Amino acid sequence: MTLPGGVHAETYQQDRALIRTRWQWLWFAGFVAVLLLLPFIGIGKAVGIATVIGITLIAVLGLQLTSGCAGQINMGQSAFMGVGAYAAGALAANLHWSFLLTIPIGGISAAVFGAVFGLAALRIKGFYLALTTIAAQFIFTFAMLKLPKEWFGQSEGLRLDPAALGSFAFNTDNRIYYLVLAVAALMTYGAWGLMRSRTGRAFIAVRDNDNAAEVIGINVFYYKTLAFFIGAFYAGIAGALWAYYVRYVQADQFTLWLSVWYLGMLIVGGMGSILGAIIGAVVIRLLQELITVAGPQVADVLPALGGQFVFAAMNMLLGGLIIVFVIFEPRGLVHRWNIVKESYRIWPFPH
Amino acid sequence: MLLELNNVEVVYSDVILVLKGVSLSVEAGQIVALLGANGAGKTTTLKAISGLLRSEDGKVTGGSIRFQGVPIHAEEPQNLVRRGLVQVIEGRRILPHMTVEQNLLVGGKVQKGRVERRQMLDKVYGYFPKLVNLRARVSGYLSGGEQQMLVIGRALMAGPRLILLDEPSLGLAPMTVTEIFELVERLRRQEGIAFLVVEQNANVALAVADHGYVMENGRIVLYGTGPELRENEDIKEFYMGMSISGHGKSFKDVKHYKRRKRWLG
Amino acid sequence: MLSLLSYVANGALTGLLYALIAMSFVIIYRSARVFNFAQGEIVIVGAFLVWTFMSAFDLPVWVSVPLALLSSLLLGVLIERLILRPLVGEELFAFVMVTIGLLIFIRGVVLVAWGPEVRFFPAVLPMAAVKVGPLVFDRALVIGAAVTLVVAAAASWFFNRTQLGLEMTAVAEDHQIALSLGISVKRSIAVAWGISGLLSTLAAIIFLNGKGMTFLASDIGFAALPVALLAGLESIGGVVLGGLIVGIAVGLAAYFLDPIFHGGVAAVFPFVIMVVILLIRPTGLFGWKTIERI
Ligand SMILES: Nc1ncnc2c1ncn2[C@@H]1O[C@H](COP(=O)(O)OP(=O)(O)OP(=O)(O)O)[C@@H](O)[C@H]1O
Ligand SMILES: [Mg+2]
Numbered sequence: 001m002t003l004p005g006g007v008h009a010e011t012y013q014q015d016r017a018l019i020r021t022r023w024q025w026l027w028f029a030g031f032v033a034v035l036l037l038l039p040f041i042g043i044g045k046a047v048g049i050a051t052v053i054g055i056t057l058i059a060v061l062g063l064q065l066t067s068g069c070a071g072q073i074n075m076g077q078s079a080f081m082g083v084g085a086y087a088a089g090a091l092a093a094n095l096h097w098s099f100l101l102t103i104p105i106g107g108i109s110a111a112v113f114g115a116v117f118g119l120a121a122l123r124i125k126g127f128y129l130a131l132t133t134i135a136a137q138f139i140f141t142f143a144m145l146k147l148p149k150e151w152f153g154q155s156e157g158l159r160l161d162p163a164a165l166g167s168f169a170f171n172t173d174n175r176i177y178y179l180v181l182a183v184a185a186l187m188t189y190g191a192w193g194l195m196r197s198r199t200g201r202a203f204i205a206v207r208d209n210d211n212a213a214e215v216i217g218i219n220v221f222y223y224k225t226l227a228f229f230i231g232a233f234y235a236g237i238a239g240a241l242w243a244y245y246v247r248y249v250q251a252d253q254f255t256l257w258l259s260v261w262y263l264g265m266l267i268v269g270g271m272g273s274i275l276g277a278i279i280g281a282v283v284i285r286l287l288q289e290l291i292t293v294a295g296p297q298v299a300d301v302l303p304a305l306g307g308q309f310v311f312a313a314m315n316m317l318l319g320g321l322i323i324v325f326v327i328f329e330p331r332g333l334v335h336r337w338n339i340v341k342e343s344y345r346i347w348p349f350p351h
Numbered sequence: 352m353l354l355e356l357n358n359v360e361v362v363y364s365d366v367i368l369v370l371k372g373v374s375l376s377v378e379a380g381q382i383v384a385l386l387g388a389n390g391a392g393k394t395t396t397l398k399a400i401s402g403l404l405r406s407e408d409g410k411v412t413g414g415s416i417r418f419q420g421v422p423i424h425a426e427e428p429q430n431l432v433r434r435g436l437v438q439v440i441e442g443r444r445i446l447p448h449m450t451v452e453q454n455l456l457v458g459g460k461v462q463k464g465r466v467e468r469r470q471m472l473d474k475v476y477g478y479f480p481k482l483v484n485l486r487a488r489v490s491g492y493l494s495g496g497e498q499q500m501l502v503i504g505r506a507l508m509a510g511p512r513l514i515l516l517d518e519p520s521l522g523l524a525p526m527t528v529t530e531i532f533e534l535v536e537r538l539r540r541q542e543g544i545a546f547l548v549v550e551q552n553a554n555v556a557l558a559v560a561d562h563g564y565v566m567e568n569g570r571i572v573l574y575g576t577g578p579e580l581r582e583n584e585d586i587k588e589f590y591m592g593m594s595i596s597g598h599g600k601s602f603k604d605v606k607h608y609k610r611r612k613r614w615l616g
Numbered sequence: 617m618l619s620l621l622s623y624v625a626n627g628a629l630t631g632l633l634y635a636l637i638a639m640s641f642v643i644i645y646r647s648a649r650v651f652n653f654a655q656g657e658i659v660i661v662g663a664f665l666v667w668t669f670m671s672a673f674d675l676p677v678w679v680s681v682p683l684a685l686l687s688s689l690l691l692g693v694l695i696e697r698l699i700l701r702p703l704v705g706e707e708l709f710a711f712v713m714v715t716i717g718l719l720i721f722i723r724g725v726v727l728v729a730w731g732p733e734v735r736f737f738p739a740v741l742p743m744a745a746v747k748v749g750p751l752v753f754d755r756a757l758v759i760g761a762a763v764t765l766v767v768a769a770a771a772s773w774f775f776n777r778t779q780l781g782l783e784m785t786a787v788a789e790d791h792q793i794a795l796s797l798g799i800s801v802k803r804s805i806a807v808a809w810g811i812s813g814l815l816s817t818l819a820a821i822i823f824l825n826g827k828g829m830t831f832l833a834s835d836i837g838f839a840a841l842p843v844a845l846l847a848g849l850e851s852i853g854g855v856v857l858g859g860l861i862v863g864i865a866v867g868l869a870a871y872f873l874d875p876i877f878h879g880g881v882a883a884v885f886p887f888v889i890m891v892v893i894l895l896i897r898p899t900g901l902f903g904w905k906t907i908e909r910i
Contacts, residue, residue: 073712120891123898127651130712131845132894134838135887142884146877256838260716267713312727319721326714327702406795408705432798440796446789448850448904449782456779457786461798468779509798 035181039174047177049289051245054180055238057281060265061191062234064277066114068266069200070227071207072121073129075259076114076136077235082254084110084236086144089158089249090151099163099170099244103183106240107233113140114232118225137256144251157250160243176245183241187234192274194230203227204272264322270332279333284321288314353379353419353513353545354400354436360413361392361399361569369395371569372414377513382539382546384556384577386586387566393549394441396566397515400547401438402428418513433461435512439505441521441549443498447491451482454490454501458508468508475504478534496527503534513545520552528552532559557581622751623867629753631843631863632761633823637836638844638855639768640815645849646775646788647808650700653715655816656837657722658695662688662817663737663824663833664730670738677740681821685814692813693806700809701802726831739826760822764856767815771852784808788850842886846893848903858901862886 039047059081066074088106091097097105117133124132144152152158162171163179170176194200202223205213210220243249261284269280295310325332354377361370370392377383387393398404399411402423411424418436431437446454455475459468476483479500485493490501499519506514516535520528536559538544550556557563557577565573565586573583580586637659644652652658665687669680699718703710746753774781787794787804794801823836847858869885899905 067709071709073709120895124894125898126708127645127712127849128845128894128898128900131651131841132891134841135891138884138887142880146880260720263713263716264720267717271709308727308732312724315720315724315727317724319717319719319724322717323699323714323721326710326717327699330706330710401796403792403796406792427800428795429798429800432796437798438796440793444790444793446786446793448789449785453776453782453785457782457794457799458797460779460783465779505797 039177045289047173049285051173051177051180053282053285054177054184055241055245056262056265056285057184057278058187058241059235059238060262060269060277060281061187061274062231062238063262063266064272064274065191065194065203065234066227066231067263068272068276069195069207070203070223070231072118072224072227074114074117074133074228074231075130075256075263076117076133076140077231077262078254078256078258079136079140080110080114080232080235081239081242081258082140082144082251083113083232084239085243085249085254086152086158086239087236088240089160089243092160092163092243093153093158094150096161098165099240100165103237103240103244106243107236110236110239111229111233114235115225115229118228121224121228122221134256137259140254141251153249155250157248158243160247160249162247163244170244180241180245183237187237188274188278191234191277195274199223199226261318264318266332267322267325267330268333270334271330273334275337276332276334279337283333284318287317291317352417353377353381354547355417356396356400356414357416358414359396359399359411359416359424361395361404361409362412363407363409365410369409369569370399373566373569373571374414375564375571375574377545377547379512380539380543380545381561382535382548382559384553384560384563384580385547385549385566386551386553386556386563386580389551391566392569393566394517395569397438397517397547397549399424401436401515402426402431403438403440429461432509432511435510436515437506437509437511437513438515439502439517439519441517443495443502443521445490445493445498445501445505447489449490450487451490451493451501452486454505455482455508458505461509471508471510475507478507478538479504495523496530499523499527499531500534503531507538507544511544513547516546516548518549518551520550520555528555532556535559553586554581557586618750620871623871624864625751625867626753626757627863627865627867627870628860629757629761629863631859631861631866632764632856633757633819633859634836634840634843634862635855635859636760636764636767636815636819636822637840638847638859639764639771639852640812640819641840641844642847642849642852642855643771643808643812643815645844647784648696648700648805649788650711650715651849652718652812653712654695654719654722654837655812655840656834657719657726658688658691658813659816659820659823659836660726660829660831660834661691661722662813663820663829664726664735665817666740666821667735667737667829668730670740671735677738680738681740684821685817688813688817689810690813692809692811692816695813696806696809700805723831723834726834730831732830734828734830737824737827737829740821741825743826756822756825760819763818763822764859767818768852768856775852780807839883839886842890846886846890846900848897848900850904851900851902854900854902862889865889 038050059077063074063077066072084106087109088102091102091105092099117136120132121129145154162169164170170179202218205216205218206220206223214220265280265284266277268284269278270276291310291314295313299309329335356373356375359370359373360368362368373392373396375383385393385396395404395409398407398409400416404411415422416424418431418434423431446457449457455472456468459471462468462471481497482500482504485497490498493501503516503519519531532555535546535548539546548556548560557580560577562574562576563580564571573580573585575583637655641652641655644650662684665684666680669675669683670677675683695718699714703714741756741759744755746755746758775785776782783794783799784804784807786797786799787801791801794804824833843855843858843862846862847854866882866885869881873881893901
């Protein structure tokens with residue numbers, strides 16, 4: 001992180017801190033305040049959209065750790081999310097366990113499923129690995145639809161009661177929003193700490209060159225498995241939250257396309273950074289919302305485009321964005337953001 | 352003059368200046384040795400000539416390179432091969448999953464047609480009789496010496512006027528090295544092919560070379576005929592001394608660079 | 617017993633059809649070292665092109681089909697030129713993402729251009745069933761299997777015997793050597809994309825002959841994926857065997873397991889075989905291993 005002129009770290013703690021200037025504090029505090037007050041100032045669907053963004057962010061952060069940091073291409077994130085949703089959903093719907101238990105268990109279940117692909121990553125590499133993770137998707141869908149009905153409800157899926165603490169139920173949009181906000185904040189902080197830890201550096205070593213990493217004494221086998229484990233854990237938590245948000249779990253909610261969208265968010269936001277995951281998740285989700293709102297109106301004006309215009313436009317937009325970013329700005333929006341930030345850094349004094 | 356380099360400068364990735372003004376020349380039918388320590392820029396010099404530099408994000412930023420009098424610094428490799436300038440890349444780079452004969456045929460890409468290609472193939476087999484029995488073998492499993500023969504034979508298939516040969520002795524037994532340099536000498540004599548040979552093994556190279564250059568740090572620091580250089584004290588100390596007594600750098604220490612591959616750039 | 621035989625035989629034929637699509641993956645991968653995730657979408661574009669020429673423009677078969685084949689060839693070349701070439705030398709992730717982006721993008725374009733309705737793909741090939749003894753086959757499937765075998769034999773001959781094919785194989789092995797021998801790597805890759813586009817449309821004709829289709833038919837790209845991987849992404853001949861293995865295994869699985877699971881086995885089983893085989897041989901059954909000699 002580059003600092004504005006005149007600001008220096010004087011202790012190691014300061015140097016490792018996330019926020020170091022008064023201006024940064026101010027921005028951060030403002031941001032937190034907006035998030036906390038959103039239900040009161042929010043207009044229209046703001047709270048709902050923010051909730052979905054929060055859940056998406058958690059899944060994308062996990063993908064950032066597996067793919068962005070550790071370099072293991074993962075096209076199964078949506079299936080991992082589904083595993084978390086089903087695990088939490090089944091425990092809640094069938095056994096009426098508390099969400100304080102089911103959400104972590106959802107995360108762990110997904111992590112274990114994901115780690116299996118981490119094991120495969122030791123032998124299978126490159127395109128072969130990317131394509132192998134697609135298998136996770138097909139296996140997940142098949143399993144959920146075919147396992148006994150008493151477990152996962154087969155094609156009918158699972159219906160959940162709201163998450164509850166004693167007599168307090170997270171049964172309104174605002175309440176579930178705060179739950180998601182708290183978990184998302186925690187998970188973001190966790191990812192941030194992880195990236196700066198030994199583990200994070202080991203991930204990057206594995207990504208840059210796994211043979212060389214092996215030579216300098218990094219246990220590549222362990223770290224690849226761990227990368228999938230942690231990434232899928234994030235997906236599982238996101239899935240479990242999703243289950244409590246829509247209170248209904250069904251295999252069709254977790255398609256290969258969702259994994260692809262998540263990868264698209266990484267590319268657009270920026271690979272390998274937490275901020276990149278946040279920017280990607282927020283920007284793409286907002287664009288999706290925009291199209292959902294504006295699409296039908298455009299279709300009204302130009303009926304020749306057909307009723308599927310929203311879906312088609314969404315695809316063209318995401319596909320086009322991915323292509324453009326890969327070719328012209330492979331470092332993602334976060335890179336642009338950093339450039340802009342540099343120039344406003346010592347505002348109001350330009351260079 | 353067949354090949355003439357004048358004050359050539361090369362920059363990688365727009366920032367790394369590797370050649371800082373290299374001048375050298377090769378006349379038709381000559382064998383010229385290019386010596387120098389690891390990292391001196393020998394391979395870079397060859398790639399600058401053959402046009403392969405651009406596929407590694409390198410650029411000729413100054414000076415001139417002429418082949419048969421024509422400037423070639425901006426020429427695509429395929430046009431240079433067609434005109435008779437072929438590089439044998441260092442490290443015995445065969446096409447491992449293809450057979451010996453397929454390797455050779457690919458080398459004959461620039462031949463006019465099937466008939467010419469077949470004729471060339473027979474000629475190459477004439478120079479490398481060992482390859483005849485191996486023609487149907489998958490080349491990845493050949494011995495090091497056989498692979499070196501194969502890559503030289505493959506370059507020959509293009510019917511070149513000048514072959515740029517990068518470290519043919521790398522990791523080979525002295526007997527095999529001698530055999531290869533005898534072949535180089537024969538090809539020059541019988542086919543009139545000129546060679547620009549990069550070598551660590553200065554002794555062997557200078558034995559057949561008409562003249563040689565010594566590079567250091569991206570510059571030519573010494574020039575002389577083969578015998579002159581063989582008698583030169585510095586050369587003896589820095590290059591032959593090492594290779595004869597076996598002290599100092601061994602061939603195993605040869606660096607391998609991991610390069611960002613921009614083959615098509 | 618008879619129905620078991622019929623499952624296996626039909627499985628083998630379907631597997632061969634997947635092999636034809638898998639071949640279009642493999643041809644690109646060999647030259648460009650790129651796995652084109654958007655292959656299924658190119659198949660569907662080819663299908664809609666045939667439909668447009670025949671059903672919408674009312675052109676005769678012998679004009680429509682060559683026209684569609686030619687257009688898909690050009691589409692392949694165009695994609696390479698516009699999207700893949702700027703990325704030469706980039707890392708794997710860039711290629712994965714850009715072809716995924718392409719997949720999503722084409723899907724949107726197809727929807728806008730041809731809409732979501734079910735279209736009836738013209739019966740280019742005869743529809744009548746083929747009877748072999750007691751077994752009954754879809755004629756298009758039989759023709760498709762035969763076409764696959766012919767195309768595979770031709771491709772194998774091309775890549776191993778002809779000069780242009782050998783040069784493309786050299787490009788598959790090592791771009792830098794190919795360059796040093798005077799081969800134009802760019803041209804080889806463009807040719808590969810062209811051939812691959814053409815094969816995709818050929819597969820579309822056989823696969824969709826006389827059936828209803830929507831943009832969702834592009835899923836066939838994912839269905840063919842296990843065949844390509846299990847065979848190994850470099851081997852043309854291997855793809856045929858891979859197709860047969862997957863097809864027969866799926867036929868058997870469908871016969872024995874579908875009654876237990878109430879259907880759906882055929883969709884997931886190829887992926888299970890694929891993962892198992894890749895764990896044993898990480899570059900597939902016939903893919904190129906790195907030959908290491910020290
Ligand atoms: N693609 C590249 N990008 C950046 N630097 C490079 C590249 N290729 C070579 N270099 C640098 O250029 C210098 C000269 O390299 P070159 O390969 O020409 O040396 P050399 O004389 O052939 O050495 P050796 O005897 O070890 O083969 C080295 O310092 C090397 O690190
Ligand atoms: Mg060198």
